[in-house]
Amino acid sequence: VSDGDRGFPLAGDDLEARSVLEQLELAGGDGRFTGVAVSQARHVFGGMLVGQALRAAQLTGVPPNRRPNSVHGSFIGSPDGRLPLDYEVEQTRDGRSFSTRRVLARQSGAVVFVLTASFHDEEEGLTWELPLQPGVPGPEKLPVGRYATPFFDSRDVPVGEGPALPPHARRAWFRARQPLPDDQLLHDQALAYLSDHGPTRAVREPHADHPGVEQRMSVSLDHSVWFHRPGRVDGWLLSELSPIATGAGRGLAFGTIRTADGTLVATVTQETLLRVPGA
Amino acid sequence: VSDGDRGFPLAGDDLEARSVLEQLELAGGDGRFTGVAVSQARHVFGGMLVGQALRAAQLTGVPPNRRPNSVHGSFIGSPDGRLPLDYEVEQTRDGRSFSTRRVLARQSGAVVFVLTASFHDEEEGLTWELPLQPGVPGPEKLPVGRYATPFFDSRDVPVGEGPALPPHARRAWFRARQPLPDDQLLHDQALAYLSDHGPTRAVREPHADHPGVEQRMSVSLDHSVWFHRPGRVDGWLLSELSPIATGAGRGLAFGTIRTADGTLVATVTQETLLRVPGA
Numbered sequence: 001v002s003d004g005d006r007g008f009p010l011a012g013d014d015l016e017a018r019s020v021l022e023q024l025e026l027a028g029g030d031g032r033f034t035g036v037a038v039s040q041a042r043h044v045f046g047g048m049l050v051g052q053a054l055r056a057a058q059l060t061g062v063p064p065n066r067r068p069n070s071v072h073g074s075f076i077g078s079p080d081g082r083l084p085l086d087y088e089v090e091q092t093r094d095g096r097s098f099s100t101r102r103v104l105a106r107q108s109g110a111v112v113f114v115l116t117a118s119f120h121d122e123e124e125g126l127t128w129e130l131p132l133q134p135g136v137p138g139p140e141k142l143p144v145g146r147y148a149t150p151f152f153d154s155r156d157v158p159v160g161e162g163p164a165l166p167p168h169a170r171r172a173w174f175r176a177r178q179p180l181p182d183d184q185l186l187h188d189q190a191l192a193y194l195s196d197h198g199p200t201r202a203v204r205e206p207h208a209d210h211p212g213v214e215q216r217m218s219v220s221l222d223h224s225v226w227f228h229r230p231g232r233v234d235g236w237l238l239s240e241l242s243p244i245a246t247g248a249g250r251g252l253a254f255g256t257i258r259t260a261d262g263t264l265v266a267t268v269t270q271e272t273l274l275r276v277p278g279a
Numbered sequence: 280v281s282d283g284d285r286g287f288p289l290a291g292d293d294l295e296a297r298s299v300l301e302q303l304e305l306a307g308g309d310g311r312f313t314g315v316a317v318s319q320a321r322h323v324f325g326g327m328l329v330g331q332a333l334r335a336a337q338l339t340g341v342p343p344n345r346r347p348n349s350v351h352g353s354f355i356g357s358p359d360g361r362l363p364l365d366y367e368v369e370q371t372r373d374g375r376s377f378s379t380r381r382v383l384a385r386q387s388g389a390v391v392f393v394l395t396a397s398f399h400d401e402e403e404g405l406t407w408e409l410p411l412q413p414g415v416p417g418p419e420k421l422p423v424g425r426y427a428t429p430f431f432d433s434r435d436v437p438v439g440e441g442p443a444l445p446p447h448a449r450r451a452w453f454r455a456r457q458p459l460p461d462d463q464l465l466h467d468q469a470l471a472y473l474s475d476h477g478p479t480r481a482v483r484e485p486h487a488d489h490p491g492v493e494q495r496m497s498v499s500l501d502h503s504v505w506f507h508r509p510g511r512v513d514g515w516l517l518s519e520l521s522p523i524a525t526g527a528g529r530g531l532a533f534g535t536i537r538t539a540d541g542t543l544v545a546t547v548t549q550e551t552l553l554r555v556p557g558a
Contacts, residue, residue, distance in 0.1 A: 072395065074395055116351065127527075168407075247404060250404070251407075
């Protein structure tokens with residue numbers, strides 16, 4: 001899988017013009033599905049695999065009031081965007097209040113991606129979140145960013161504007177351009193998809209001035225999302241992404257996703273391979 | 280699995296007096312192993328499952344220079360510490376520079392824990408890390424904390440001492456008391472074990488004043504570790520753990536583990552169930 005911010009809006013990629021829901025569409029049933037979206041380009045946006053695999057997991061008897069609480073994906077091969085992706089779901093466990101699924105994504109028989117998804121019944125409980133500091137510039141007056149597509153709007157908050165962030169961290173607003181149905185599971189799946197936009201860039205950020213970084217090889221190794229609360233992806237969402245550590249050809253990014261009122265709806269981690277010529 | 284800071288040093292638990300290496304010991308071979316350590320208590324320290332499963336994965340033909348870069352564990356049952364844990368390893372993939380394993384832990388036939396482990400060849404690469412702010416009090420003058428055991432030393436840095444932390448975050452020093460062999464893989468396994476000490480407490484921290492919190496039900500749901508660089512667990516390590524969000528009966532903690540000179544050796548996340556009476 002190529003890195004999100006390169007692969008996502010690549011010219012000539014016919015997927016670019018398709019909505020998130022079209023890219024998440026699956027055919028099949030009974031624990032075996034095939035991703036409908038096929039591209040003209042070799043690269044695959046990792047978020048598409050995460051979103052499709054979560055959808056496949058959900059379609060194997062998870063009760064509708066049991067929403068995803070976490071997904072952990074491992075990219076273990078090099079899928080080809082021109083070929084269909086096949087998903088096989090293992091129903092690992094259905095417990096009293098949690099369901100666990102494991103999804104294997106294959107291409108031409110070889111495993112290219114594995115997702116573990118956990119689903120939890122709606123519960124009441126104590127609620128707290130890392131507060132959003134006030135003063136983040138809203139999306140309305142910011143220019144549309146270079147990673148925007150016909151179905152996806154993305155606007156970088158300029159570095160230095162708004163409250164202080166950890167070193168090399170970045171803020172961006174994003175949303176799906178088209179309205180989505182009032183189905184929280186669709187929004188969760190779309191959020192899993194969209195959450196892959198940004199982490200590889202965050203990992204690269206501390207090394208932005210390195211002369212070899214433009215010729216990098218930068219691919220996702222793993223991708224995790226924790227869904228803290230319901231949130232809609234057709235409303236503005238604020239992403240804050242920080243690099244944590246790089247070294248040994250890898251790097252880890254950590255991020256939060258909030259609604260426009262500051263509510264923390266999801267946390268994201270991604271480890272990426274980062275091979276830079278001359279490094 | 281009970282929460283680390285309750286289950287770890289529980290009185291009457293004979294595991295308390297055993298070294299990390301003894302608790303990680305496995306019998307068997309050929310992809311099927313049994314954990315040797317069995318307790319007199321029902322509860323199981325989650326870190327023991329993470330460490331044992333990582334060890335089992337490593338023992339299935341992972342080349343010795345291929346060290347773990349990440350583990351993602353899912354607690355999906357309620358293991359009984361008085362019964363042995365059986366591990367079955369799936370050799371998911373051996374690629375050019377990465378190996379992936381999936382480990383199923385069973386008790387009386389039922390899956391109670393699943394670990395995905397990724398291993399990566401040693402590589403050179405660009406190196407950066409979130410810097411440690413200066414001024415953290417060293418461990419020498421701090422009192423031994425209440426979670427210390429005969430094999431494990433743990434010392435809380437008093438809240439308010441040292442550089443500012445995110446809200447409700449805590450610092451602690453820890454190390455294995457006995458020297459370990461010069462085998463980085465053992466140190467990685469022991470770090471995976473020890474990294475489960477603290478996250479459930481971090482998730483509870485924002486609610487420490489809630490009257491029901493002492494009667495909580497607090498168990499790990501998932502546990503991830505990313506190994507950025509080699510580190511020894513028989514030297515002092517600094518843990519910084521932050522709650523990210525709680526709600527819906529769950530909570531997420533995020534932490535870093537550094538050597539005494541500030542080098543960031545690992546990142547940890549854990550989602551926990553947090554059910555508090557009257558909440």
